[in-house]
Amino acid sequence: MRTVRLGQFVIAPFVVSDGTCANCVNGITTSCLHGASWGSEDADGFTVDGGQGEFVRVPSADGTLVTTPEVPDDSLVPSLLTLSDVMCTGHHAAVSAGVGEGKTVVVVGDGAVGLSAVLASHRLGAERVVVMSRHTSRQAVASEFGATDIVAERGEEGVAAIRELFDGIGADCVLECVGTAESMQQAIDSTRPGGRVGYVGVPVGSEIPIRKLFSANITIGGGVAPVRSYIEALLGDVLEGSIDPGKVFDSEMPLEEAAAAYKAMDERTAIKVLLRP
Ligand SMILES: [Zn+2]
Secondary structure, three states, X not given: OOOOOOOOOEEOOOEEOOOOOHHHHXXXXXXXXXXXXXXXXXXXXXXXXXXXXXXXXXXXXXXXXXXXXXXXXXXXXXXXXXXXXHHHXXXXXXXXXXXXXXXXXEEEOOOHHHHHHHHHHHHOOXXXXXEEOOOHHHHXXXXXXXXXXXEOOOHHHHXXXXXXXXXXXXXXXXXXXXXXXXXXXXXXXXXXXXXXXXXXXXXXXXXXXXXXHHHHOOEEEEOOXXXXXXXXXXXXXXXXXXXXXXXXXXXXXXXXXXXXXXXXXXXXXXXXXXXXX
């Protein structure tokens, strides 16, 4: 190994990547030519441990892991943990939708990724960030993360509410953070002509209406977040405390209760559960 030393604190993205192949060099580490997923097999056919365990063998550790300058204070661990997935995924949605200074943004979805997308948009200088959410506890986190407006309506009522906020036409940038057919439609219908949708929700049954996009010059970008490419850019902000994405964790459980943690997230009784070995 060249970059990782014994005793260092490391952040591991949700997939393995070597950092050197053509796709990694292009920043799409999720398409690493020698990549692997936790809990599957690596390129050589060896078992890759599941990521949630006391000890984990990391293939291509130099490419996969990001080290912190020193072992961080325990209070920073939740926020550092979000860099392995949800915060970088929300950031990817924002980048894919072209969020920047002065832009208007709508975030579809109030899960951990949606909330992270709010924070990422705020961080990138968005002028207005609307979160679509019906849960008061999630609305509160969204507001802490920089949401300026909350829309609780969904479907056609949701689209009408969004358009009313933005000159009757929709927002510049819409971040789709759910993955269902309904959420994708919500996202596209909330985007102004000439605007962009950034989608990071794993698609389940959603289709792209190409004719509608053609008619309104709406661009869709995004996909599975190449988290490894974003960690270093966001790490400094976490370490200096200018962003605190760890607030998406509203529950903490021991590793032995992982099944209960997933159940809580599935049943929406927790936004995101932090597991401790
Ligand atoms: Zn690679």
